[in-house]
Amino acid sequence: xxxxxHDPTAGPVPADVLARHLRDRATEFLRALRLxxxxxxxAASEDSAEAARALRRAARRISxxxxxxxxxxxxxxxxxxxxxxxxxxxxxxxxxACASRLNQLLLALHRLSGTPHTPPAVPRPAAPASGAPRPxxxxxxxxxxxxxxxxxxxxxxxRHAAEPRAQDSALSAPRPSPGRGHLTVGAAxxxxxxxxxxxxxxxxxxxxxxxxxxxxxxxxxxxxxxVLASEVPLAPAADGADLRPLADAARERLADAVAALPLLTxxxxxxxxxxxxxxxxxxxxxxxxxxxxxxxxLLRLHRYAREVLHDGSDxxxxxxxxxxxxxxxxxxxxxxxxxxxxxxxxxxTPRIAPATAYALGVLHADQxxxxxxxxxAFQRAWQKPAADSP
Numbered sequence: 001x002x003x004x005x006h007d008p009t010a011g012p013v014p015a016d017v018l019a020r021h022l023r024d025r026a027t028e029f030l031r032a033l034r035l036x037x038x039x040x041x042x043a044a045s046e047d048s049a050e051a052a053r054a055l056r057r058a059a060r061r062i063s064x065x066x067x068x069x070x071x072x073x074x075x076x077x078x079x080x081x082x083x084x085x086x087x088x089x090x091x092x093x094x095x096x097a098c099a100s101r102l103n104q105l106l107l108a109l110h111r112l113s114g115t116p117h118t119p120p121a122v123p124r125p126a127a128p129a130s131g132a133p134r135p136x137x138x139x140x141x142x143x144x145x146x147x148x149x150x151x152x153x154x155x156x157x158x159r160h161a162a163e164p165r166a167q168d169s170a171l172s173a174p175r176p177s178p179g180r181g182h183l184t185v186g187a188a189x190x191x192x193x194x195x196x197x198x199x200x201x202x203x204x205x206x207x208x209x210x211x212x213x214x215x216x217x218x219x220x221x222x223x224x225x226x227v228l229a230s231e232v233p234l235a236p237a238a239d240g241a242d243l244r245p246l247a248d249a250a251r252e253r254l255a256d257a258v259a260a261l262p263l264l265t266x267x268x269x270x271x272x273x274x275x276x277x278x279x280x281x282x283x284x285x286x287x288x289x290x291x292x293x294x295x296x297x298l299l300r301l302h303r304y305a306r307e308v309l310h311d312g313s314d315x316x317x318x319x320x321x322x323x324x325x326x327x328x329x330x331x332x333x334x335x336x337x338x339x340x341x342x343x344x345x346x347x348x349t350p351r352i353a354p355a356t357a358y359a360l361g362v363l364h365a366d367q368x369x370x371x372x373x374x375x376x377a378f379q380r381a382w383q384k385p386a387a388d389s390p
Contacts, residue, residue, distance in 0.1 A: 012242035026229035029058035064304040074233035098202035113187040186355030296330035329378035336370035
């Protein structure tokens, strides 16, 4: 990464800048929460979806600000509020993560089996029955997300109805290319298995979200954020403090974590580094992924710290677009890693057909190659000189 050169004419950034940033993010959180409640009467809407995203964005940024700039904040207050914000942000992401993972795996199955994929229409959730309580606030957004994933293969109850159509079209259907026949046979069953497992996980995540948003813990957090929107408890050390060294410390933690990554290996495409231990029976997360996930989190903290310094934008001198590209590559890395783990978990299902297991194995390897491609993209983005470099 190119060495950053701070503008020598730029003065210190006072703690008041952080206080204004936190108040603005708290206001966004409360506005998103109000939008949830106002859109709760509708079964599904873009407003409720945007409100969920806004809640997560605001919670992440407040939590990051409390972590990075903790020395200028009241320690007891920031250490108590930060974990609660991280909890609500992580909880709100669970359901969407299951839906995205299923969609990514089904798209990959269609690509690998050489079959066209036409996303089906998304069904709208049914309106509550007469006399039943209508979901309100954040519950409505969670209910809307619960109905967004649809099947791309026949459901188990529909397979007998689908078989005559498959038999009628068998003579006219295109023959699979050599080497793809075995995968094509198992791809539909693999997709159905993944759909059952991830839909179940999504249903459980939906229940978790509903319980969380209706809990006294969430209401207490919302009350704290409401107070934050008008007053930020600063530490006595905030008087005359400069935020730049604290933001620089976040950048240095990121740089140290990146330096520990095998970027030389990641700089060579198709090096198979991300496939090592890919067939391990260990159910724990892939051992090589953890340092990359940590870099993703540290990069996000660095970008959010830049937003504080640059008045809500991380497009500060020269490197904003580069950091965004690197961040997107690490998001791809996380998504592919989790998708590969889901495929491996499905392949461990007892008594599945050999063709299904084979398709899931190919799918797992495909997603691990996506992990490797994302590492390569991050390496190229990270080592690209910043726009203001000499």
